[in-house]
Amino acid sequence: MSLAAQSRWRWWEVALGVAALASWWLVGEHALLANEIAILALFAVSLDLILGYAGIVSLGHAAFFGFGAYTAALFAKHVMPDPLVGLAVAVAAATLLGLVTSVLILRGSDLTRLMVTLGVALVLFELANKLDWLTGGIDGLQGVVMGPLIGKFEFDLYGRVAYGYSLVVLVVALLIARRVVHSPFGVSLKALRDNRLRAMSIGLNVQLRLVAVYAFAAALAGAAGALLAQTTGFASLDVLDFHRSADVLLVLVIGGTGYLYGGLFGAIAFKLLHDLISAWTPQYWTFWLGLFLVALVLVGRERLVRPWTWWRRG
Amino acid sequence: MSDVVLETRSLVKRFGGLVATNDVSLKVMKGARHALIGPNGAGKTTLINLLTGVLEPTGGSIALDGQDITRLAPHRRVRRGIVRTFQINQLFNELTPLTSLALTVSAQAGISAKWWQPLGRDARVAAECETLLRQFRLDDVMDQKVSQLAYGKRRLLEIATAIACKPRVLLLDEPVAGVPEGERQEIFDTIGALPDDVSVLLIEHDMDLVFNYARSVSVLVNGAVFAEGDVQTISRDPRVKAVYLGESGGAHG
Numbered sequence: 001m002s003l004a005a006q007s008r009w010r011w012w013e014v015a016l017g018v019a020a021l022a023s024w025w026l027v028g029e030h031a032l033l034a035n036e037i038a039i040l041a042l043f044a045v046s047l048d049l050i051l052g053y054a055g056i057v058s059l060g061h062a063a064f065f066g067f068g069a070y071t072a073a074l075f076a077k078h079v080m081p082d083p084l085v086g087l088a089v090a091v092a093a094a095t096l097l098g099l100v101t102s103v104l105i106l107r108g109s110d111l112t113r114l115m116v117t118l119g120v121a122l123v124l125f126e127l128a129n130k131l132d133w134l135t136g137g138i139d140g141l142q143g144v145v146m147g148p149l150i151g152k153f154e155f156d157l158y159g160r161v162a163y164g165y166s167l168v169v170l171v172v173a174l175l176i177a178r179r180v181v182h183s184p185f186g187v188s189l190k191a192l193r194d195n196r197l198r199a200m201s202i203g204l205n206v207q208l209r210l211v212a213v214y215a216f217a218a219a220l221a222g223a224a225g226a227l228l229a230q231t232t233g234f235a236s237l238d239v240l241d242f243h244r245s246a247d248v249l250l251v252l253v254i255g256g257t258g259y260l261y262g263g264l265f266g267a268i269a270f271k272l273l274h275d276l277i278s279a280w281t282p283q284y285w286t287f288w289l290g291l292f293l294v295a296l297v298l299v300g301r302e303r304l305v306r307p308w309t310w311w312r313r314g
Numbered sequence: 315m316s317d318v319v320l321e322t323r324s325l326v327k328r329f330g331g332l333v334a335t336n337d338v339s340l341k342v343m344k345g346a347r348h349a350l351i352g353p354n355g356a357g358k359t360t361l362i363n364l365l366t367g368v369l370e371p372t373g374g375s376i377a378l379d380g381q382d383i384t385r386l387a388p389h390r391r392v393r394r395g396i397v398r399t400f401q402i403n404q405l406f407n408e409l410t411p412l413t414s415l416a417l418t419v420s421a422q423a424g425i426s427a428k429w430w431q432p433l434g435r436d437a438r439v440a441a442e443c444e445t446l447l448r449q450f451r452l453d454d455v456m457d458q459k460v461s462q463l464a465y466g467k468r469r470l471l472e473i474a475t476a477i478a479c480k481p482r483v484l485l486l487d488e489p490v491a492g493v494p495e496g497e498r499q500e501i502f503d504t505i506g507a508l509p510d511d512v513s514v515l516l517i518e519h520d521m522d523l524v525f526n527y528a529r530s531v532s533v534l535v536n537g538a539v540f541a542e543g544d545v546q547t548i549s550r551d552p553r554v555k556a557v558y559l560g561e562s563g564g565a566h567g
Contacts, residue, residue, distance in 0.1 A: 003416055003434025003443070184420045185429035191406045191417055198404040201366070202418045202479055203392035204426060212429075258408075 007182035016261065020171060024164050031159035037271045038166035039227050042173055043244075044251040044263025046220035051249075052257030053181060054213045055193030056105055059114045059245050060121030061221055063101070066240030067124060068094040068222025070135060073144045073235035081147035083165065087226045094222020098215035105214060106207055118245070125240040140236030144229065155231065162231035169227060173220050174260070180216070181260055189213055190258070253293065256301055317344040318380075319513050320365070320396070320483050325374035327360055327537075334360040335371070336537035342483060346513045349524045349545075352534035353557070358517050359401070361534070362485050365515075366398050367391050378483075392421075395482030401491050401517075403472045407461035411452045411471050414460060415443045418478040442478070450474040450504070466497040473504060483513045490520060502527075525549060533557075 027034045043065055050056040072090040080086075104116045128135045135141055148154045153161045180186045192199035192206050199206050229235040238244075247270070255266020273292060278285040296304060303309055320342040327335035334357045342348055350358055363369040365376060367388035375384045378394055386394075406414045416434050419442045420426040434440050447453040450470045455463055460471065473489060489505065490498045505527065508514060518524050524531065524545075531548040533541040541554050548554055 003412065003440055004432070006413070006434075007432035180429050182432045183429045184417060184426045184431075184433045187409070187413060187417050187433045188421075188426055190409060191414070194406040194408050195404050197368070197400075198406060198475070200368075200388045201392060201398060201400075201404065202475060203389045203421045205387075205389050209427075 013261075016264075017171070020167060024160075024167060027160075027163060029158070031163040033271065033275060035159050035163040035166050035231055037267050038163065038170045039224050039231075040248070040251060040271060041264045041267035042166070042170045042227070043221055043224035044248050044255065044267050045170075045174060045177060045260065046217045046224065046263075047248050048252055048257050048260065048263045049177060049181075049189075049217040049220070050213055051252060052259070052262065053186065053189040053193065054210060056210065056214065057110050057113050058105075058117040059242075059249070060117035060119065061217075061248055062240055062242070062244035063117070063121040063124050064094045064098060064218040064221035065225035065228075065244060065248075066121075066128070067097050068225030069229040069235045069239040070128060070141065070225075071222070072226035073141045073229040074134070076146055076230065077141065077144050081145055082151075083146055083149050083230050086146075086230060087169070087223060090226035090229075091219050091223050094225070095215050095219040097222075098218025099211065101218075102211040102214040106210055118242075121240060121242065121245055125237060125242075128237055128240055135235075138237060140234060140238075142234070144233045144235065146230050146233055155233070159231070166227045166231060169223060170264075173223060174264070177220070178260060185209070185212070250289075250293065254296060254301075318342070319344050319346075319378065320515075321377045321380075322365070323375050323377070325361070325364060325376065326372045327357075327364055327369060328372045334537050335364060337374070338534075338537070338539055340532060340539065342513050342515055344513055345510050347516070347527060347529045348514065349516045349518060349528035349531045350534060351518065351521075351524060351531060352540070356534040357537035358534055359487065360537070362398060362487055362517065365485060366396060392479055393424075395480070396485070397476050397479040397481035397483070398485035399472050399476045399487055399489055401487040403468050405460045405468060405471060405475070407459070409460055410457050411447065411460060411463070411467075411474075412443060412456040414471065414475060415446050415478050416440070418475050419443060419446075422478065422480050446474050446478055451500070466493060466500075469493050469497075470500065470504075473501060477504070477508075481512055483515065484508065486514060486516045486518075488518055488520075489516070490518075490523065 023034065047058065047061045050058060068090040071093040072086045075086045075089050101120050104120065105113050129137055146155055149161060149165055155161050188199065188204050188209055192204065192209060196206055225239055228239065251266035251270045252262055254269050255262035255264065273289060274285060277288045318341050322338055322340045325335055325338040338361060350361070352358055360369065364371050367386060371384065375382055377383065378396065383391060383394065413433070416439055417426060419439045420433065423436070423439065425436060447456050450473070452467060452470060452474065455467055460468065463471070476484060486505065490501055493501060516524065516528055528545055530544050532539055533548065533554050535557055540557065541548060541551055
């Protein structure tokens with residue numbers, strides 16, 4: 001396989017793109033769920049960039065998601081209600097937060113990174129809680145009215161416009177991320193994940209790369225948060241909650257890391273499981289989710305998605 | 315041809331009370347084939363780590379082409395031409411040899427930070443990778459994961475990666491350590507075929523390799539330079555025999 005072949009489009013990537021676009025016409029009454037899936041997928045793709053590619057573990061990725069969500073909601077409420085401008089502002093704010101907090105993940109071990117990222121998310125959560133004149137505190141930020149998308153499409157109650165919006169942002173983000181992970185910069189992330197000492201020894205600036213990818217991931221997480229705030233017209237402490245950081249990790253555990261689409265598949269599986277099981281047994285859905293995760297890890301993802309290999313030996 | 319390329323002046327490194335490098339002043343000439351020998355714990359690897367910038371010296375200075383590089387970041391030293399191989403392979407285990415070398419060549423060409431074009435878009439990168447893969451007989455395994463390669467192949471990739479950095483000063487840390495007898499020749503050949511203007515600093519336990527390949531030798535003992543000179547002088551020096559070569563080393567003298 002030549003170098004050029006490595007970044008060529010695979011048939012299943014094209015099929016995935018077609019399926020994603022077709023889904024907008026096919027979702028019907030499930031547009032609200034589909035919107036949540038698209039947003040979670042974008043959030044998970046963002047975590048995959050730092051976890052699957054650069055090997056940075058994080059227990060506080062919700063910091064960027066929540067920061068993007070509050071920025072978008074506040075911008076719509078106080079400055080202007082246009083969704084696309086709000087999205088751009090939220091992305092810029094999350095990128096800035098990513099740049100600032102990236103210095104905390106440059107040193108130390110995985111364990112310290114888990115603690116530091118968790119700490120940043122906790123600090124933001126508490127700030128959003130205390131600054132209730134700005135964020136509405138525990139009641140959340142009420143009265144966010146979004147303008148129509150590109151001046152034409154009002155967000156409807158069924159979430160059709162919302163899903164179309166989130167889907168387009170997700171696809172654009174995936175296209176950009178795909179471009180980046182196949183570039184020398186993207187490959188160098190995998191290299192420094194595998195062996196930082198060697199990455200340094202071939203002349204790569206490891207620190208600068210970590211800062212760059214952390215800010216890039218923060219930007220995408222901020223976009224996901226902005227989408228949630230804009231399509232629901234609401235931002236509450238829940239967007240910064242610990243369970244968001246944990247859920248998005250679970251999504252990657254389910255979908256797999258380091259091949260870009262793990263977040264997408266994981267988000268679909270996670271949300272559908274949630275929806276199906278909680279419709280059947282609302283109180284105990286986490287029990288079944290837990291059981292599924294244990295089975296997934298024991299059997300292995302590779303085998304679980306290939307049932308025809310279950311009874312084969314060796 | 316007596317230009318000094320790399321020079322250390324009174325280099326000192328202390329770890330708490332332990333002096334790992336003690337007042338080392340070393341000159342590596344252009345095109346040198348210099349060996350660094352010494353018993354275990356003599357501070358050879360510490361010295362390499364100081365030269366490559368992995369460790370910061372407690373005192374003294376390092377100069378490349380007369381310019382002070384004592385505080386220069388490791389990756390910048392590589393760009394200036396100080397390249398090393400590791401005693402224990404340090405490779406990108408989840409990448410393939412082809413991708414590893416393409417990244418290394420890109421880094422050397424200054425295009426490794428590009429984030430919008432695919433790796434290997436530049437025709438020179440592909441061409442150089444091809445040459446390296448053939449030279450190191452890695453072309454048949456270029457698409458396998460590095461972690462799945464045989465040890466000998468991984469060792470070759472370790473050396474190939476260093477060569478891909480286009481070194482001006484190459485620090486070889488026990489290049490044939492752990493390589494089976496039959497596969498050593500390949501590595502010897504490669505090292506022997508390095509261009510004349512590349513300076514090589516060889517750290518080695520294998521005295522045959524040192525005396526066959528190197529022209530000059532420094533002996534490190536307890537972090538300090540104990541003796542220095544050309545190969546003949548050092549191999550005959552009774553003091554060196556006593557502290558380092560010992561009884562068994564006598565056969566080489």
